[in-house]
Amino acid sequence: xxxxxxxxxxxxxxxxxxxxxxxxxxxxxxxxxxxxxxxxxxxxxxxxxxxxxxxxxxxxxxxxxxxxxxxxxxxxx
Amino acid sequence: xxxxxxxxxxxxxxxxxxxxxxxxxxxxxxxxxxxxxxxxxxxxxxxxxxxxxxxxxxxxxxxxxxxxxxxxxxxxxxxxxxxxxxxxxxxxxxxxxxxxxxxxxxxxxxxxxxxxxxxxxxxxxxxxxxxxxxxxxxxxxxxxxxxxx
Amino acid sequence: xxxxxxxxxxxxxxxxxxxxxxxxxxxxxxxxxxxxxxxxxxxxxxxxxxxxxxxxxxxxxxxxxxxxxxxxxxxxxxxxxxxxxxxxxxxxxxxxxxxxxxxxxxxxxxxxxxxxxxxxxxxxxxxxxxxxxxxxxxxxxxxxxxxxx
Ligand SMILES: Nc1ncnc2c1ncn2[C@@H]1O[C@H](COP(=O)(O)OP(=O)(O)O)[C@@H](O)[C@H]1O
Ligand SMILES: Nc1ncnc2c1ncn2[C@@H]1O[C@H](COP(=O)(O)OP(=O)(O)O)[C@@H](O)[C@H]1O
Ligand SMILES: [Mg+2]
Ligand SMILES: [Mg+2]
Numbered sequence: 001x002x003x004x005x006x007x008x009x010x011x012x013x014x015x016x017x018x019x020x021x022x023x024x025x026x027x028x029x030x031x032x033x034x035x036x037x038x039x040x041x042x043x044x045x046x047x048x049x050x051x052x053x054x055x056x057x058x059x060x061x062x063x064x065x066x067x068x069x070x071x072x073x074x075x076x077x
Numbered sequence: 078x079x080x081x082x083x084x085x086x087x088x089x090x091x092x093x094x095x096x097x098x099x100x101x102x103x104x105x106x107x108x109x110x111x112x113x114x115x116x117x118x119x120x121x122x123x124x125x126x127x128x129x130x131x132x133x134x135x136x137x138x139x140x141x142x143x144x145x146x147x148x149x150x151x152x153x154x155x156x157x158x159x160x161x162x163x164x165x166x167x168x169x170x171x172x173x174x175x176x177x178x179x180x181x182x183x184x185x186x187x188x189x190x191x192x193x194x195x196x197x198x199x200x201x202x203x204x205x206x207x208x209x210x211x212x213x214x215x216x217x218x219x220x221x222x223x224x225x226x
Numbered sequence: 227x228x229x230x231x232x233x234x235x236x237x238x239x240x241x242x243x244x245x246x247x248x249x250x251x252x253x254x255x256x257x258x259x260x261x262x263x264x265x266x267x268x269x270x271x272x273x274x275x276x277x278x279x280x281x282x283x284x285x286x287x288x289x290x291x292x293x294x295x296x297x298x299x300x301x302x303x304x305x306x307x308x309x310x311x312x313x314x315x316x317x318x319x320x321x322x323x324x325x326x327x328x329x330x331x332x333x334x335x336x337x338x339x340x341x342x343x344x345x346x347x348x349x350x351x352x353x354x355x356x357x358x359x360x361x362x363x364x365x366x367x368x369x370x371x372x373x374x375x
Contacts (some may be wrong), residue, residue, distance in 0.1 A: 027264075030262055041264065042263065043262065043263055044258050044263070044264070045261045047264075054098055054102075055098070055261075056101070056102035056258055057102075059102070059258045060102055060251060060255065061304045062254075062264060063247070063251040063254060084240065084242060085240070086237060086239040086245070087236075087239070088237055089235065089238075090235040091234070094234065096233070098257050099255055099258075099259070102252075103237075103255055106251040106252055106255065110244055110248070175278065
């Protein structure tokens with residue numbers, strides 16, 4: 001029970017910044033893939049559709065990462 | 078009684094349905110200053126979405142009017158969101174707040190106010206028929222633990 | 227000369243530095259309606275950030291004042307962003323717009339207006355000393371290809 005409670009607490013305490021970094025990482029992946037395949041930039045709507053999230057979330061996520069390089073560092077490597 | 082806010086923003090936009098998503102996103106961008114959890118932010122977004130949708134669909138049913146959203150960060154991790162319109166108003170607020178009550182026909186659930194009430198801690202609705210409606214919602218976020226473990 | 231906007235939003239907030247990030251995010255959430263590319267969005271955010279920072283640090287150097295940002299979506303994929311303050315104003319706008327000109331000391335680059343000019347298509351600056359400053363920026367986004375490929 002303590003285990004579950006701890007899990008729930010940790011889980012519900014996920015900060016927005018962390019989740020946004022996650023989304024931002026996916027957004028950049030979709031962008032890079034699209035660019036490689038089409039030789040042009042995808043629009044926000046195209047990215048949103050690919051990820052199944054609202055346009056605003058794409059934009060919001062990109063705002064959460066000031067330094068795109070740092071995205072690829074600790075959490076995902 | 079007005080609590081002093083530590084920070085606040087006012088958004089004003091026409092009652093177009095495309096602005097519902099904007100309002101929801103803008104409120105959550107602003108609330109992000111409070112370092113909410115994802116769950117808290119989802120609750121806030123859901124409540125804001127209901128209130129703004131009401132202003133768009135009920136306040137100005139056949140026209141475009143102004144919707145004003147004010148977001149205030151108050152002491153003790155309290156977020157206050159006010160959604161105001163100058164639309165047709167609500168004749169009987171108590172009745173309108175009942176679960177399942179709707180004047181909107183088939184496609185409306187009548188659960189908007191109930192959702193605002195359950196996702197926020199406090200809901201005040203003031204309305205004058207022919208003059209408009211003001212919805213004030215408050216939510217106290219869980220105190221932030223100092224990070225470390 | 228004012229172009230008719232298809233949609234617009236007004237944001238008003240106190241000149242706290244924490245609101246710079248909010249303004250940038252809110253403008254880009256709104257501009258998302260135009261379906262921009264990430265590059266276009268970056269340009270817009272950079273320009274908005276410079277203009278809002280100026281209102282925060284230069285317009286109200288020792289106090290907190292109101293900053294108003296208006297975002298308009300105009301025909302032909304034109305985005306217009308207006309940043310207005312009622313702060314101390316700029317005595318010589320032409321001089322202030324020169325690259326490297328700053329009254330801000332060491333930590334300022336004097337490149338704010340130059341950045342706004344280069345990331346947007348048009349920049350108009352109006353200012354009255356003691357009364358405030360209005361910066362209007364416009365950018366035309368690339369025409370959208372119809373999707374299908
Ligand atoms: N801003 C408003 N202006 C006018 N009427 C409103 C407004 N908000 C709510 N109402 C009225 O209250 C009723 C209940 O609202 P709500 O609980 O959100 O359910 P629903 O929107 O599904 O009808 C609406 O059907 C409408 O008659
Ligand atoms: N909103 C404003 N209110 C008052 N002065 C301003 C404002 N914006 C810019 N200025 C003046 O113009 C100068 C140049 O601005 P900018 O090009 O952004 O460079 P910087 O901000 O690095 O000084 C500033 O140093 C300041 O003197
Ligand atoms: Mg409703
Ligand atoms: Mg500057």
